[in-house]
Amino acid sequence: MEHVIEISNLVKAYALGGAVVRALDGVSFWVGQGERVAVTGPSGSGKSTLMNILGCLGRPDEGEYLLAGKNVSSLPSSELARVRNRYIGFVFQTFNLLPRLTALENVELPLLYGGIRGSRARAENALETVGLRDRMHHAPNQLSGGQRQRVAIARAIVTDPAILLADEPTGNLDSKTGRDIMALFDELHRQGRTVIMVTHDPGLASLCTRQIHIIDGRIANGVPAGEGN
Amino acid sequence: MLFFTTCKMAMRNLLANKLRSLLSMLGIIIGVSAVIVMLAVGAGAQARVLEHVTALGSNLIMVMPGQPRSGGVRGGAVETLLPEDAVAMREKVPGIRGLSPVVRGSGQFKYYNRNKQASIMGVNSEYLRIRNFSIDQGRAFTDLEIEQRAKVALLGSDTAKELFGTSPAVREKIKINGQVFQVVGVLKPKGTQGPFSFDDQALVPYTTAMHRMLGTDYLSEIDIQIVEGVKQAEVQIALERLLRLRHKILPEKEDDFNVRNMAEMVAAVTSISQTFTLLLGAVAAISMVVGGIGIMNIMLVTVTERTREIGVRKAIGAQDRDILVQFLLESTVMSSLGGFLGVVAGISIALCSSWVTTFSAVIEFRSGAMALLFAVGVGIFFGFYPARRAAQLDPIDALGRE
Ligand SMILES: Nc1ncnc2c1ncn2[C@@H]1O[C@H](COP(=O)(O)OP(=O)(O)OP(=O)(O)O)[C@@H](O)[C@H]1O
Numbered sequence: 001m002e003h004v005i006e007i008s009n010l011v012k013a014y015a016l017g018g019a020v021v022r023a024l025d026g027v028s029f030w031v032g033q034g035e036r037v038a039v040t041g042p043s044g045s046g047k048s049t050l051m052n053i054l055g056c057l058g059r060p061d062e063g064e065y066l067l068a069g070k071n072v073s074s075l076p077s078s079e080l081a082r083v084r085n086r087y088i089g090f091v092f093q094t095f096n097l098l099p100r101l102t103a104l105e106n107v108e109l110p111l112l113y114g115g116i117r118g119s120r121a122r123a124e125n126a127l128e129t130v131g132l133r134d135r136m137h138h139a140p141n142q143l144s145g146g147q148r149q150r151v152a153i154a155r156a157i158v159t160d161p162a163i164l165l166a167d168e169p170t171g172n173l174d175s176k177t178g179r180d181i182m183a184l185f186d187e188l189h190r191q192g193r194t195v196i197m198v199t200h201d202p203g204l205a206s207l208c209t210r211q212i213h214i215i216d217g218r219i220a221n222g223v224p225a226g227e228g229n
Numbered sequence: 230m231l232f233f234t235t236c237k238m239a240m241r242n243l244l245a246n247k248l249r250s251l252l253s254m255l256g257i258i259i260g261v262s263a264v265i266v267m268l269a270v271g272a273g274a275q276a277r278v279l280e281h282v283t284a285l286g287s288n289l290i291m292v293m294p295g296q297p298r299s300g301g302v303r304g305g306a307v308e309t310l311l312p313e314d315a316v317a318m319r320e321k322v323p324g325i326r327g328l329s330p331v332v333r334g335s336g337q338f339k340y341y342n343r344n345k346q347a348s349i350m351g352v353n354s355e356y357l358r359i360r361n362f363s364i365d366q367g368r369a370f371t372d373l374e375i376e377q378r379a380k381v382a383l384l385g386s387d388t389a390k391e392l393f394g395t396s397p398a399v400r401e402k403i404k405i406n407g408q409v410f411q412v413v414g415v416l417k418p419k420g421t422q423g424p425f426s427f428d429d430q431a432l433v434p435y436t437t438a439m440h441r442m443l444g445t446d447y448l449s450e451i452d453i454q455i456v457e458g459v460k461q462a463e464v465q466i467a468l469e470r471l472l473r474l475r476h477k478i479l480p481e482k483e484d485d486f487n488v489r490n491m492a493e494m495v496a497a498v499t500s501i502s503q504t505f506t507l508l509l510g511a512v513a514a515i516s517m518v519v520g521g522i523g524i525m526n527i528m529l530v531t532v533t534e535r536t537r538e539i540g541v542r543k544a545i546g547a548q549d550r551d552i553l554v555q556f557l558l559e560s561t562v563m564s565s566l567g568g569f570l571g572v573v574a575g576i577s578i579a580l581c582s583s584w585v586t587t588f589s590a591v592i593e594f595r596s597g598a599m600a601l602l603f604a605v606g607v608g609i610f611f612g613f614y615p616a617r618r619a620a621q622l623d624p625i626d627a628l629g630r631e
């Protein structure tokens with residue numbers, strides 16, 4: 001199986017008023033193409049910190065991160081921005097749509113930043129995939145929470161990224177809507193996308209091909225990296 | 230494509246905060262419109278003054294008593310110019326086309342029960358041509374009348390109107406300071422210059438004014454019109470040399486008269502208006518800086534408010550440059566819109582003012598274009614720091630901790 005992600009010994013530390021908090025304390029694993037991985041763990045264990053580094057929003061203090069075979073752990077920020085644009089789709093807990101843009105414009109934006117032609121048709125297709133074609137000219141505040149998250153997912157997949165990252169994507173939704181969103185991720189996974197998702201719901205986690213349990217910045221489920229399946 | 234969307238976004242953001250955008254543009258609007266108004270009015274005033282100066286007569290040289298540096302002291306204060314000086318000038322200085330001694334005074338005019346205070350100019354018959362006056366009714370003085378110190382008067386149009394109304398004035402008898410004069414003619418209206426009106430006066434022979442009215446042997450001024458094409462400076466030098474000789478002024482002493490020409494007065498007016506323009510430039514610069522600071526301030530607030538948006542944009546792949554351009558565009562759109570509104574407001578105010586007052590404002594396309602250009606520059610300059618701050622935000626910090 002081809003490794004889309006390979007990380008070894010990731011360390012991320014924060015200085016908090018003299019004390020040093022090691023949010024990530026030597027994390028290593030890999031993720032294969034087409035896998036669906038759940039990241040679990042108690043609050044404050046370092047899940048979001050891990051996702052931010054996987055999403056190239058920040059760099060690790062130590063360790064190595066290979067994304068699609070490319071070492072991205074110490075790229076300059078302009079390069080990181082390109083990597084985020086090309087290889088990563090990020091879905092946030094709070095949707096993070098731009099309020100003054102319509103659904104379609106929100107979805108189109110990554111393509112515009114990537115300088116990709118035919119952005120409009122691709123954005124419409126992505127909205128079609130998440131089942132919101134009929135709402136594409138609505139502003140975010142005219143959509144329900146679940147619909148907003150669908151738009152956010154469409155925005156994440158519109159560039160056809162190598163990995164789809166989601167940090168508690170159902171955290172702000174009621175359980176019924178949450179299940180719908182999970183079903184959508186299921187569908188995307190079946191289409192062959194690699195999905196890494198933080199979730200607190202053990203039920204949802206068990207649906208995934210593999211779980212990575214983190215406690216205090218370390219992998220704690222005792223399963224050596226990549227051997228869960 | 231991205232640029233187009235960014236422009237659209239900038240407009241939407243400005244419209245979403247209409248009042249706020251307007252308030253932050255206010256500095257620029259006021260600055261630009263003030264400058265446009267003042268430039269327009271200033272240019273109008275200058276045009277008007279120059280118009281009057283040339284109406285006085287081109288190729289005009291005025292010789293006045295008193296030292297050159299005593300500035301605008303009017304004739305009469307110093308007594309050095311004699312009628313004989315005028316005669317000698319005409320005989321000895323080449324290039325003179327016409328010449329008139331001038332004696333100034335003022336008097337009480339009376340026609341039956343109508344009274345009027347007006348200034349009296351004692352002149353000769355050439356004065357009308359030198360100063361571009363023309364006769365509406367009647368005739369000018371004759372040389373004989375000048376020689377005989379005749380009590381005849383040419384009335385300015387306002388003077389005539391006040392004394393006679395619509396009835397004819399020519400050949401009527403009036404009293405000036407108690408003496409009976411015959412009106413021989415009425416002048417065409419010529420307008421005013423500052424506090425001085427050309428139409429609110431009366432012309433009498435200078436000999437009459439000197440000996441029968443004011444009792445003086447001296448002149449207030451000698452007005453000289455030079456022949457077309459002759460160099461003003463040459464005539465001026467010849468006049469000065471002649472007068473120094475006649476007044477027996479020792480080489481190390483200063484002149485006891487001064488010679489002025491229209492070119493100098495035009496230059497003076499122009500230099501005053503240049504100073505005025507410079508001052509306006511300073512005012513404009515200050516108001517632009519104030520306006521710019523206003524925009525910078527609001528942009529800093531905007532960047533803070535939209536930190537999360539910046540984080541999201543970066544998360545989906547916006548480069549620092551993209552964010553920089555986005556915020557620069559917003560500040561520039563704001564400042565140029567302010568500049569545009571300022572130009573519109575300025576032009577309307579200038580037009581209104583020229584409608585209400587007698588000043589005709591001269592609106593120059595150049596000043597509007599300059600103001601707009603400046604406004605754009607201000608937007609870029611003062612928008613740069615907030616935009617750079619936005620561009621340099623760390624994506625994780627900007628997204629905030631959820
Ligand atoms: N910017 C920061 N500055 C200081 N400390 C931080 C920062 N970001 C994270 N931390 C610390 O790092 C640790 C891990 O935080 P993180 O957000 O990764 O936890 P999490 O597993 O996502 O928790 P939750 O389930 O509540 O979202 C926490 O102890 C947190 O206090």
Ligand SMILES: [Mg+2]
Nearest residue numbers: 047048049167
């Ligand atoms: Mg978290």
